[in-house]
Amino acid sequence: MHVLILGGTSEGRRLARLLHGAPGLRVTSSLAGRVAGPRLPVGEVRVGGFGGIAGLTEWLSAHRVDVLIDATHPFAETISFHAAEAAAAAHVPLLAVRRPGWVPADGDVWHPADSLAEAAALLPELGRRVFLTTGRLGLAAFARPETEALWFLVRSVDPPEAGQPAPARMELLLERGPFTLEGEREVLRAHRIDVLVTKDSGGEATAPKLTAARERGIPVVVVRRPPAPEGVRVVTSPEEAAAAVLPAP
The missing domain is CATH 3.40.50.720 (NAD(P)-binding Rossmann-like Domain)
Known part of the structure; x- marks a missing residue:
């Protein structure tokens, strides 16, 4: 077989x-x-x-x-x-x-979205410093006029391709999971993150960021699968x- x-x-x-x-x-x-x-x-x-x-x-x-x-x-x-x-x-x-998929716990402040574009549209009302953990392939959805004033920390395994549309104010964090809770706490603290964007990937490898966001009361935009x-x-x-x-x- x-x-x-x-x-x-x-x-x-x-x-x-x-x-x-x-x-x-x-x-x-x-x-x-x-x-x-x-x-x-x-x-x-x-x-x-x-x-x-x-x-x-x-x-x-x-x-x-x-x-x-x-x-x-x-x-x-x-x-x-x-x-x-x-x-x-x-x-x-x-x-x-x-x-x-992930399930919200007590204390989570989740904002569901059906697409990356919908997630981007929610951001101006939620925060100014965005931790974007949806990967490099969807960055174009966040390169839009209403997000120009926002700052993005973009985590990805590989850098975006040259010429790929991306947020105007952006810093790359090239890392590969799994991630630890202590590490995610430090990322949020060091970069003064006030809103997190993630896809509902499920699993344990990237879930610690949700716990870290809950601890700090940070809103999370969750893109439905x-x-x-x-x-x-x-x-x-x-x-x-x-x-x-x-x-x-």
């Missing part, structure tokens, strides 16, 4: 470890290649896009994939919908691994995904 994991996440790497070496099982992990120096999973790895739905459909057939597992980031909406369409076209079962494609079976952990693939003992 050949299993293709669309990965690039901690869940994808953990799933590859759970399946690696299982008798009669070939596992290939695919990474989009958008991050320089990615953490590689164990086993066979391919890096780069497939060329849209048609390319992924062809790859599934040419490499005789028996099961496709979408373990991408909860906000990797395009590849998730491509996976659903390609799996249907190639008649390959599809399983999606989605870590649970897109839904999984209709009809796709969703599990919440790599362990559930592995159990669905591996034969019963």
Whole structure:
């Protein structure tokens, strides 16, 4: 049996470890290649896009994939919908691994948004010094006239590409998670942050910033995650995904 994991996440790497070496099982992990120096999973790895739905459909057939597992980031909406369409076209079962979203705790001051643009529109009423933790690819949403007076601390694994639209007043913080609570407290204190923007990525690796913001009474703009494609079976952990693939003992 050949299993293709669309990965690039901690869940994808953990799933590859759970399946690696299982008798009669070939596992290939695919990474989009958008991050320089990615953490590689164990086993066979391919890096780069497939060329849209048609390319992924062809790859599934040419490499005789028996099961496709979408373990991408909860906000990797395009590849998730491509996976659903390609799996249907190639008649390959599809399983999606989605870590649970975050839930507000007592003391949290959350402002939900349905998009990065909506998040940017909320900021002028919430603060002046913004800790932006939504990554480098969506910076254009914050390069708008109503946010010109705001200052942004932008955390990203890699720097933005040259010429990419970005906030007028911005400082880059190049870091890769997981992050500690003490470290997040220091970031908020040292940069005098008064509003945080995050995607509802879920998981523990980047959750300490929410606790740090709660402690300081800082409002948090939380961008809601897109839904999984209709009809796709969703599990919440790599362990559930592995159990669905591996034969019963």
